[in-house]
Amino acid sequence: MKLEIAREALLPALQQVAGVVERRQTLPILANVLLDLKGDQLALTGTDLEVELIGFAVAEKGIGDGRVTVPARKMLEICKAFDDGSLLAIESQGEHLLLRSGRSRYRLATLPADDFPNVESTVGLVQFEMEAPRLRRLIDQTGFAMAQQDVRFYLNGMLFETGEGRLRTVATDGHRLAMCTLPVESLSSSRGEQVIVPRKGTLEIARLLKDEDTVQVTLGQHHIRVEGANFVVTSKLIDGKFPDYEKVIPRQGVADERELVGDRRQLREAFARTAILSNEKYRGVRLSIREDELTVQASNPEQEEAIEPVPVAYQGEALEIGFNVSYLIDVMSAVTADQVQFRFSSAESSVLIQPFEEADCQYVVMPMKL
Numbered sequence: 001m002k003l004e005i006a007r008e009a010l011l012p013a014l015q016q017v018a019g020v021v022e023r024r025q026t027l028p029i030l031a032n033v034l035l036d037l038k039g040d041q042l043a044l045t046g047t048d049l050e051v052e053l054i055g056f057a058v059a060e061k062g063i064g065d066g067r068v069t070v071p072a073r074k075m076l077e078i079c080k081a082f083d084d085g086s087l088l089a090i091e092s093q094g095e096h097l098l099l100r101s102g103r104s105r106y107r108l109a110t111l112p113a114d115d116f117p118n119v120e121s122t123v124g125l126v127q128f129e130m131e132a133p134r135l136r137r138l139i140d141q142t143g144f145a146m147a148q149q150d151v152r153f154y155l156n157g158m159l160f161e162t163g164e165g166r167l168r169t170v171a172t173d174g175h176r177l178a179m180c181t182l183p184v185e186s187l188s189s190s191r192g193e194q195v196i197v198p199r200k201g202t203l204e205i206a207r208l209l210k211d212e213d214t215v216q217v218t219l220g221q222h223h224i225r226v227e228g229a230n231f232v233v234t235s236k237l238i239d240g241k242f243p244d245y246e247k248v249i250p251r252q253g254v255a256d257e258r259e260l261v262g263d264r265r266q267l268r269e270a271f272a273r274t275a276i277l278s279n280e281k282y283r284g285v286r287l288s289i290r291e292d293e294l295t296v297q298a299s300n301p302e303q304e305e306a307i308e309p310v311p312v313a314y315q316g317e318a319l320e321i322g323f324n325v326s327y328l329i330d331v332m333s334a335v336t337a338d339q340v341q342f343r344f345s346s347a348e349s350s351v352l353i354q355p356f357e358e359a360d361c362q363y364v365v366m367p368m369k370l
Contacts, residue, residue: 001066201235
């Protein structure tokens with residue numbers, strides 16, 4: 001393999017792929033990136049056996065096709081250290097890769113490309129095309145509720161559910177739930193499908209959607225694949241059954257339901273300020289709800305106290321409910337609407353939060369005893 005490539009062409013693809021490569025690997029080859037040259041098209045592949053990412057770069061000149069693996073971090077740091085406008089000459093020489101630019105010369109150890117693990121091809125149950133910003137919005141507005149290292153492994157990821165002309169993402173850690181739904185016209189199947197994408201795969205997909213316009217998504221039995229103009233990312237799925245999330249969402253329109261509407265930014269700022277004096281371990285705050293006013297209160301073992309009144313639209317009986325303030329801040333940060341609506345029936349029941357007069361995103365937060 002031999003090629004000449006501009007630093008500006010190689011560096012973005014290397015940075016993409018290096019995000020998947022773990023620093024500490026049980027298999028040495030997993031610390032490497034696979035370089036695959038065909039003509040002037042260079043494909044760079046990194047994997048940790050759970051997520052595989054392929055980035056693409058165009059060479060100034062492709063002199064000889066071939067495949068080789070080199071240490072991802074070392075290759076990235078060398079390329080970052082060169083100046084803008086540098087032209088890199090790369091050549092595979094036996095068990096080493098020679099990288100030259102001007103009078104600089106580097107020799108990196110390689111491992112056989114045939115030993116690099118390949119993700120099995122994905123047999124698609126459902127395929128669709130979607131605008132990248134819309135898919136990223138789905139992930140961003142639900143991803144915060146994913147569990148981290150929960151023994152219930154199926155919670156350590158995000159549910160992707162298709163059916164009836166829409167895509168829905170759901171995440172929960174058992175204490176709060178986030179759900180967002182958007183219509184998708186290009187679904188290849190009307191049959192409903194559910195897959196659970198691991199936390200790392202979900203975050204990698206979201207990271208790569210920043211600079212894309214449209215992506216092709218394939219949901220398979222064992223993998224999800226997202227293809228953009230400059231990348232292909234494939235993630236294994238979590239083999240498990242996601243909880244019946246619809247049972248968790250409070251029914252609307254019941255006789256004892258109460259409704260509160262407030263300014264999202266005002267609420268977020270009040271929650272953030274009172275959180276400073278909340279108990280560091282439990283993060284609890286008390287919401288005292290009266291006619292057209294919500295008072296957020298927090299205290300801690302040092303006898304410190306915070307009280308924040310917030311004007312809201314509320315008609316009904318006075319009520320006090322305790323919550324983990326971090327959960328409320330997460331919801332207020334995820335929602336983009338100016339106003340949010342709280343629906344609840346009692347101090348012991350979970351609260352349903354959603355953008356006011358919009359139902360595409362819904363959040364459920366369990367109360368806590370204070």
